[in-house]
Amino acid sequence: MDSVEVIGKTEKVMEDIRQTEGWAGYLRDKGWEVVSVHSEDKKHKMNAFIVPLGLFGFTLMKLQRSSYDPNWAELKRIKRKQRTVSSVIEPIRIQDELGFKMAGYKLSKFPYLATKTFILDLTKSETELWNNLSENAKRQVNKNKGALIEECDQKKFFELWKKNSKVWTMKERELGSLIKRFKGQARLVVSRTGNIYHSGLLIIYSADCANYYQTWTSNEGRISGAHYKLVWEEMLTAKSSGIKFFDLEGIFDERWPQKRWLGFTEFKRRFGGELVSFPGSYFRWL
Structure with missing residues (x-):
């Protein structure tokens, strides 16, 4: 994986579990389908997850924790083939904000994944x-x-x-x-x-x-x-x-506040990790 924004010090490079083969196998066991999508420059690949909705063959798509913007034309073809009625992208970073806007994706008020975390440098x-x-x-x-x-x-x-x-x-x-x-x-x-x-x-x-x-x-x-x-x-x-890294997997984020996260945020803060922010959840219908 590539970089994520770290407030206060350096950038971190690491592989997120949601883009591993283990995670793909876990979701297949749940009845989801895993499809490969190229990055916009076609130099990298990422996994997208197809969730069956059980209604006329329609699906939901999730593309989570990739470091690269997807190839929008390829993504559109895959969604059409999969009869996707809504899709969510929760990236590590955004390379081109205009690309997201042109593809019709808007920032959601309801992210699926944590949008901030503390990461410890085990080196x-x-x-x-x-x-x-x-x-x-x-x-x-x-x-x-x-x-x-x-x-x-x-x-x-x-x-x-x-x-x-x-x-x-x-x-x-x-x-x-x-x-x-x-x-x-x-x-x-x-x-x-x-x-x-x-x-x-x-x-x-x-x-x-x-x-x-x-x-x-x-x-x-x-x-x-x-x-x-x-x-x-x-x-x-x-x-x-x-x-190299220890990710404490999610803390309170004032951008999308959830009070129930406050207690364990303080617990995690006490381990001295660096604060990492993700862009959030981007959503579109069809």
């Missing part, structure tokens, strides 16, 4: 990463030295997730599909003390980035703060594997 030394943590985060990690961080089997993880999540959880078969399709690049990790489970994390690796994809925290975990230790150790695990 820094462990000491630098530690020093970038907030004082509160350091205290929580040190306080939970006795907590065990370990991988968890799918069935146990899903039971804990369903029990402790206050919002949406994916279906168990979808979780299994992700684990299968990412072939060792998706891990289920938990924090616990004895038989008490504090938190869990589904983390997915792309070629050079660890993605903090889904998480849960128990009532005990909200008191203990053990999730700080889990995330810290996962940062170090990814670093030791040669991964």
